[in-house]
Amino acid sequence: MRDLPILESHDRPFLRAEDLVITRNGRRLLDVADLALGGTGPTLFLGPNGAGKSLLLRCLHGLIVADRGRVTQDGQPIGAEQRRRQAMVFQTPVLLRRSVAANLDYVLKRRGLARGARRARIAGLLEEGGLSGKDRQAARSLSGGEAQRLAILRALACDPEILFLDEPTSALDPAATQDIETMILRAARRGTRIVMITHDIGQARRLAHDIVLMQGGTVAESGPAHDFFDDPQSQAGRRFLAGGLVL
Numbered sequence: 001m002r003d004l005p006i007l008e009s010h011d012r013p014f015l016r017a018e019d020l021v022i023t024r025n026g027r028r029l030l031d032v033a034d035l036a037l038g039g040t041g042p043t044l045f046l047g048p049n050g051a052g053k054s055l056l057l058r059c060l061h062g063l064i065v066a067d068r069g070r071v072t073q074d075g076q077p078i079g080a081e082q083r084r085r086q087a088m089v090f091q092t093p094v095l096l097r098r099s100v101a102a103n104l105d106y107v108l109k110r111r112g113l114a115r116g117a118r119r120a121r122i123a124g125l126l127e128e129g130g131l132s133g134k135d136r137q138a139a140r141s142l143s144g145g146e147a148q149r150l151a152i153l154r155a156l157a158c159d160p161e162i163l164f165l166d167e168p169t170s171a172l173d174p175a176a177t178q179d180i181e182t183m184i185l186r187a188a189r190r191g192t193r194i195v196m197i198t199h200d201i202g203q204a205r206r207l208a209h210d211i212v213l214m215q216g217g218t219v220a221e222s223g224p225a226h227d228f229f230d231d232p233q234s235q236a237g238r239r240f241l242a243g244g245l246v247l
């Protein structure tokens with residue numbers, strides 16, 4: 001994302017996790033001392049299976065409350081007001097058993113938009129997601145790539161300040177992945193903060209402004225993506241980029 005402003009050290013974090021701990025059955029699943037996300041471009045979470053990426057993302061979105069510690073958005077604890085300003089897209093799109101347009105209409109109606117405004121917004125969203133002409137199709141009959149595009153459109157329909165994405169392209173082919181990446185970059189350029197998990201290092205190179213590398217429930221390394229890819233500071237980072245096993 002070379003056309004986005006570079007993260008400056010004085011950028012105020014929009015999200016912060018402090019002293020975050022989750023323990024289950026005597027096992028510490030998450031242990032994050034202090035992680036501040038403040039970049040203007042996408043932040044990509046990397047790390048092996050079970051590293052705690054999804055748990056941390058869910059804590060940042062307020063879906064899970066940690067046993068200890070706190071998460072703040074713009075300095076405020078994550079509550080209903082903060083969650084209204086966030087949206088999340090999962091690996092498997094969760095769509096209503098309704099038409100494509102009705103899936104979008106549902107969230108716009110909940111936001112209180114009048115019928116005419118909803119119709120115009122839906123047309124704009126469908127065009128943005130390359131789904132014009134599919135408005136009456138049953139959402140659950142869409143292809144995997146189309147369904148994920150609709151899930152992202154539905155998340156963007158609420159104009160979230162932060163969009164969380166948990167491996168949104170892991171089940172998609174390269175062409176469908178490229179479509180999703182284009183949508184993500186467009187949203188980022190419009191100012192939506194993107195916080196996303198991927199296992200695809202190539203994707204992280206294409207999208208990331210900042211990287212968070214997780215290992216064993218902790219943050220092994222975080223910072224600007226170009227620093228991470230050029231000269232990783234942690235042993236986990238060096239091994240990860242060299243294609244070695246990071247457990």
Ligand SMILES: Nc1ncnc2c1ncn2[C@@H]1O[C@H](COP(=O)(O)OP(=O)(O)OP(=O)(O)O)[C@@H](O)[C@H]1O
Pocket residue numbers: 024029047048049050051052053054055056
């Ligand atoms: N509710 C739960 N109860 C017990 N253990 C859990 C629970 N949720 C997650 N875990 C464990 O926490 C660890 C971290 O899980 P998490 O899903 O965050 O990993 P991840 O980095 O997202 O992995 P992946 O890349 O495979 O999605 C795993 O060992 C998982 O089994």
